[in-house]
Amino acid sequence: MFNDERFPSRVLERIRPALKYAAACVLVVTPLCSAIAGDDQIKGESQYREAVKMLESIQGTLNSVAIKMHAGADPAQFDEEREAVRPVLAAVIEKLQEASDFGHPVAQYRFASPEFSFRRDREGNCKLLSKSADQGFAPAAVQFAVCSPFESKSHRVAQLKKAAANIELYAAYYPQPAVQLLCVSKPPVRSLSQLGQKEDYLAEIYLMLAQLSGRRTPEGIQYFKQAVAANGCAYAAKRLEHLQPSTR
Numbered sequence: 001m002f003n004d005e006r007f008p009s010r011v012l013e014r015i016r017p018a019l020k021y022a023a024a025c026v027l028v029v030t031p032l033c034s035a036i037a038g039d040d041q042i043k044g045e046s047q048y049r050e051a052v053k054m055l056e057s058i059q060g061t062l063n064s065v066a067i068k069m070h071a072g073a074d075p076a077q078f079d080e081e082r083e084a085v086r087p088v089l090a091a092v093i094e095k096l097q098e099a100s101d102f103g104h105p106v107a108q109y110r111f112a113s114p115e116f117s118f119r120r121d122r123e124g125n126c127k128l129l130s131k132s133a134d135q136g137f138a139p140a141a142v143q144f145a146v147c148s149p150f151e152s153k154s155h156r157v158a159q160l161k162k163a164a165a166n167i168e169l170y171a172a173y174y175p176q177p178a179v180q181l182l183c184v185s186k187p188p189v190r191s192l193s194q195l196g197q198k199e200d201y202l203a204e205i206y207l208m209l210a211q212l213s214g215r216r217t218p219e220g221i222q223y224f225k226q227a228v229a230a231n232g233c234a235y236a237a238k239r240l241e242h243l244q245p246s247t248r
Contacts, residue, residue: 044102051095051107058085100128105137106173113143113177122147133159136166138201139176145208146179157212164205167198174198182207183233203230210236216243 042048062085065078075082099107112128126147132140141163150156175195183203184194196204203226210223221243227236 042104044099044104044107047095047099047102048104048107051092051099054088054092054095058088061085103131103135105132105135105140106170106176108132109137109140109143109176112140130159133163136162137170137173138163138167138198138205139178139196142178142181142201142204142208153212157209160205160209160212164202164209167202167205171198174201176201178204182235183227183231185234197231199231203227203233203236206230207233207236210239215239 061081065081065085068078093111096107096111100111108128109132112125112132126144129140129144129147133144141159144150144156144159175197178194178196178201181194181196181200181204184196184200206223206227210220210227213220213223215221215224221240224236224240224243227233228240
């Protein structure tokens with residue numbers, strides 16, 4: 001389906017998963033394009049913005065392909081549209097990688113996250129997520145949970161606490177996609193990513209801190225309460241109801 005002599009095989013291999021996902025999910029553009037900061041203060045921001053602009057330019061086509069795919073249309077009906085966006089997606093990947101190499105925390109998260117699947121090396125993805133989390137970017141701190149066992153519990157706790165403290169620093173970059181957010185009531189549609197606002201990720205951070213602190217400890221219970229306060233997290237509220245006898 002993607003064999004084309006106009007594109008080197010290494011490029012095709014890298015854009016295949018991105019194209020497959022982008023054609024299936026109109027949400028792939030929204031969180032990335034809405035996440036533009038006012039000033040170019042983070043290294044790699046200009047490259048990140050270029051990726052944003054390129055994705056904006058093909059959003060209509062991606063939406064059209066997604067609608068047709070969800071309707072069960074014959075792939076032949078949208079092959080032309082798919083071919084049209086492929087080189088743009090390849091360029092987006094290149095720009096995101098450049099931004100990631102500069103240490104841009106949002107680009108690192110998006111480049112490593114499964115919904116884009118730009119990288120297939122788990123160790124490499126986890127290193128990017130850890131670097132992003134070390135800068136206090138909450139989505140990366142949440143997604144880094146898949147990289148267990150962690151180097152140390154203390155480092156993991158420090159990442160989560162920094163993400164909670166810096167939640168407003170990256171406010172312009174939300175919403176962001178996630179594989180699964182326990183504090184977001186609406187489940188993924190057809191296994192596609194959820195979208196989380198900063199409050200949703202903050203609640204998720206508190207959930208993880210509660211688990212690491214010990215659910216029945218005073219500190220853990222306090223984190224559950226903070227998760228509820230962040231976005232009304234029903235999951236945390238249920239845990240509190242279950243733990244209520246221990247809090248009396």
